[in-house]
Amino acid sequence: MTFIPNGFSGSLLAKSRSIALAAALAASTAIVPAGTALAQDGETITAVMHSGLRVLDPIITTAHITRNHGYMIYDVLIAMDENFEVHPQMAEFEVSDDGLTYTFTLRDGLMFHDGEPVTAADAVASLNRWGERDSGGQLIFDVTESLEASDDKTITWTLSEPFAPLLDIVGKQSAVPPFIMPARVAETPSSEAITEYVGSGPFTFVEEEFEPGVSVTYAKFEDYVPREEPANWMSGGKVVNVDRVVWTTMPDAQTAMNALVSGEIDYLEQSQIDLLPILEASPDVVVEVRDPLGYQTMGRMNFKHPPFDDEKIRQAALMAMGQESVLATLIGNPEYYSLCGAIFGCGTPLASETGSETLKAGGDPEGARALLEEAGYDNTPVVLMQPTDVTTLTAQPVVAAQQLREAGFNVDMQAMDWQTLVTRRASQAAPADGGWNIFFTNWMVPEISSPLINPMVNGRGDDAWFGWPEDADLEALRDEFIAADDAETQAEVAERIQAHVIETVNYVPLGQYLTVQARRSNIVDMIQSPVPVFWQIDKSE
Amino acid sequence: MLGYVIRRILAVIPVMAIVAVFVFLLLRLTPGDPAAIIAGDSATPAQLERIRESLGLADPLHIQFVTWMGQLLQGDLGTSIISNQPVTRLIGQRIWPTLQIGTLTILLSVLIAVPLGVLAAWRHRTWIDYAVMTFSVLGFSIPVFVIGYLFIKLFAIDLRWLPVQGYTSPSQDLQGFLSRAVLPCLTLATIYIALIARMTRASLLEVLGEDYVRTARAKGVKEHIVLFRHALRNAAVPIMTIIGTGFALLISGVVVTESVFNIPGIGRLTVDAILARDYPVIQAMILLTSAIYVFVNLLIDLSYTLFDPRIRY
Numbered sequence: 001m002t003f004i005p006n007g008f009s010g011s012l013l014a015k016s017r018s019i020a021l022a023a024a025l026a027a028s029t030a031i032v033p034a035g036t037a038l039a040q041d042g043e044t045i046t047a048v049m050h051s052g053l054r055v056l057d058p059i060i061t062t063a064h065i066t067r068n069h070g071y072m073i074y075d076v077l078i079a080m081d082e083n084f085e086v087h088p089q090m091a092e093f094e095v096s097d098d099g100l101t102y103t104f105t106l107r108d109g110l111m112f113h114d115g116e117p118v119t120a121a122d123a124v125a126s127l128n129r130w131g132e133r134d135s136g137g138q139l140i141f142d143v144t145e146s147l148e149a150s151d152d153k154t155i156t157w158t159l160s161e162p163f164a165p166l167l168d169i170v171g172k173q174s175a176v177p178p179f180i181m182p183a184r185v186a187e188t189p190s191s192e193a194i195t196e197y198v199g200s201g202p203f204t205f206v207e208e209e210f211e212p213g214v215s216v217t218y219a220k221f222e223d224y225v226p227r228e229e230p231a232n233w234m235s236g237g238k239v240v241n242v243d244r245v246v247w248t249t250m251p252d253a254q255t256a257m258n259a260l261v262s263g264e265i266d267y268l269e270q271s272q273i274d275l276l277p278i279l280e281a282s283p284d285v286v287v288e289v290r291d292p293l294g295y296q297t298m299g300r301m302n303f304k305h306p307p308f309d310d311e312k313i314r315q316a317a318l319m320a321m322g323q324e325s326v327l328a329t330l331i332g333n334p335e336y337y338s339l340c341g342a343i344f345g346c347g348t349p350l351a352s353e354t355g356s357e358t359l360k361a362g363g364d365p366e367g368a369r370a371l372l373e374e375a376g377y378d379n380t381p382v383v384l385m386q387p388t389d390v391t392t393l394t395a396q397p398v399v400a401a402q403q404l405r406e407a408g409f410n411v412d413m414q415a416m417d418w419q420t421l422v423t424r425r426a427s428q429a430a431p432a433d434g435g436w437n438i439f440f441t442n443w444m445v446p447e448i449s450s451p452l453i454n455p456m457v458n459g460r461g462d463d464a465w466f467g468w469p470e471d472a473d474l475e476a477l478r479d480e481f482i483a484a485d486d487a488e489t490q491a492e493v494a495e496r497i498q499a500h501v502i503e504t505v506n507y508v509p510l511g512q513y514l515t516v517q518a519r520r521s522n523i524v525d526m527i528q529s530p531v532p533v534f535w536q537i538d539k540s541e
Numbered sequence: 542m543l544g545y546v547i548r549r550i551l552a553v554i555p556v557m558a559i560v561a562v563f564v565f566l567l568l569r570l571t572p573g574d575p576a577a578i579i580a581g582d583s584a585t586p587a588q589l590e591r592i593r594e595s596l597g598l599a600d601p602l603h604i605q606f607v608t609w610m611g612q613l614l615q616g617d618l619g620t621s622i623i624s625n626q627p628v629t630r631l632i633g634q635r636i637w638p639t640l641q642i643g644t645l646t647i648l649l650s651v652l653i654a655v656p657l658g659v660l661a662a663w664r665h666r667t668w669i670d671y672a673v674m675t676f677s678v679l680g681f682s683i684p685v686f687v688i689g690y691l692f693i694k695l696f697a698i699d700l701r702w703l704p705v706q707g708y709t710s711p712s713q714d715l716q717g718f719l720s721r722a723v724l725p726c727l728t729l730a731t732i733y734i735a736l737i738a739r740m741t742r743a744s745l746l747e748v749l750g751e752d753y754v755r756t757a758r759a760k761g762v763k764e765h766i767v768l769f770r771h772a773l774r775n776a777a778v779p780i781m782t783i784i785g786t787g788f789a790l791l792i793s794g795v796v797v798t799e800s801v802f803n804i805p806g807i808g809r810l811t812v813d814a815i816l817a818r819d820y821p822v823i824q825a826m827i828l829l830t831s832a833i834y835v836f837v838n839l840l841i842d843l844s845y846t847l848f849d850p851r852i853r854y
Contacts (some may be wrong), residue, residue, distance in 0.1 A: 063581045211634050213624070466586075
């Protein structure tokens, strides 16, 4: 058995990432003896993913499984590497000196799965549809003067004012990347799901074998021309070494584990932490952390209704909460979680932990109680929504409720299924009339790693994310971030945003945790990245 | 009898209509929003509203109902809100594994349970009777997922005789189908063997005390003829009832077994649809389940005539 050390320990994470990657690659290649034959024609990898694929439109939804499906069959113009640096993928890019014109030139040999060449018009239509749906895209289109295909290979994007983070947003790997589709597909309104699944990515979608929520099959796209650079996160050469990849869903974690141990499947994207000892005991299974950044778990309060419409009471709630108890209950094994007060996630370029001292120190119930008294809290019940059917979201509400009670809050914890929660959190009604005061959820770290893509860091009131903070100062800070034209200034503004978010308790970061994947030992050369990808991966005999 | 069958089939129409109205209203009164599932966690309220409108979920309830009923009357079960696939295609993909596993389970259960029940009744108050009854109580009491895990541990992990999970269509690979069907069928059959064996024993004990059985024995009829020709045939009506309702229950309630053995059947389809509030799929599945119940009940009623000539329709 091989275990890849994840190098995940607070602020050391960023530095250790490249070491962990090297270790991962070394470990995965080390298990293949010299001369071992790798995949032959007809080789299939059977993978159990974290969820069943049901929605096939990667623009209409932010579901991770659909995004992962998107990376299988579509390609992107530009893409990020593990250092959050953007590289050409389908297109080379140039930025004019005044920062107002971005020119993308499609590389040669790009072909859709239906045999048609990829043109600039396809890219323009795809970007337009994406821009209607993605929050970062919307910001770019707010300052877009024109986006047009100058010729078959050239896309010219002209802005009315400079927007320095444009490439970062277009090249981001989550939640909604701008996948390029044929123009006829991309002309579907962004509120309607597409019905044709033709991409230009390294795999084709085998539609006749698709069973929603059960199984999806991808076949190698023989005409795909990979880049020459080595694959790194979503950038670089997407060289496919297997013939087919089958994603299957197993609702029962124990069954999935048994199937991996017995060799009926090749790969398990997420394993339950408490089942790891069984997997680790199997000589044919490798257990490892693929994504060293992991997830941020967090709580969000409703700014519209008492008691959390009062900043001081929100501050008392934040002071009451401690990350360690939440993470220990949620994950259990300290090897797979880390205290982190950075709203942009530890291990990211904009990470700063300013203001998170009490969160990381386990909370301060006495201080919270004093603050609550000072704020004149009148024992208004706090309606805390607890989803009971999502394993990764059941612990946070229970622990937080206890911490809030210890600080003197009157907590009304209401159990419900996740579907009820997502419907109810959209309600702006008073908590007693079907509204709410606080709920918890998780984000992949790259999804919250910048003020322009972090959904919570938005102070536009009713147009903001659930909880609806109206915060002009936050919006001004975001404008400053957009205007910042170098990494140093961006980091400085991001630190001020961090301080502001914690001070106003825009939301409560409750730490980071890792997910653990497991594979048969003959599955090698998998890329370490937040998105599980099936290029480069190989299957030895 | 043909008239009776036609009347029963026609009676299905009002039953289904009532079920349809009830299911539609119940689902719309349940909190939940399929648009939120489609849009994902970071969608803004405005984006959700746009998706809701494009799906027709923002229309008034009576318009949604009329649209659905209109489709239904044309034999169109609609399109899944979540996966955008026709509901008939989804059901077509998922119903066969459930029907095949269900049928095999019931066959296996009847083949084992009826002789066991007869044996227990014949050897009433002996160790055989007690052993069958102990098995029966255990089989009915142990949760199906526990039995499933135990079978997997023993037959798939330790002995490596059978696969852990999965489903293969018998039309593609009969051996693969059978090897994968053995464990789920055995798991499900444990409960039904217990149930049917207990019912067979109880019915038979009642009949074995009747005068005509005593008369047959007094006439010197051989014991196996007494048991199987005279007693069992007269005890068959309640046994058939339990087998029939057991089959209907099996079809509609196999979700745990489907999860443990990773069988892509209609149980999982229904639960997934409920969790995602995929209204067209849930509505179709409940209508289908109701139809199965009505049909199975009809078959049970008709089967009575085979065992009891006094019953006429």
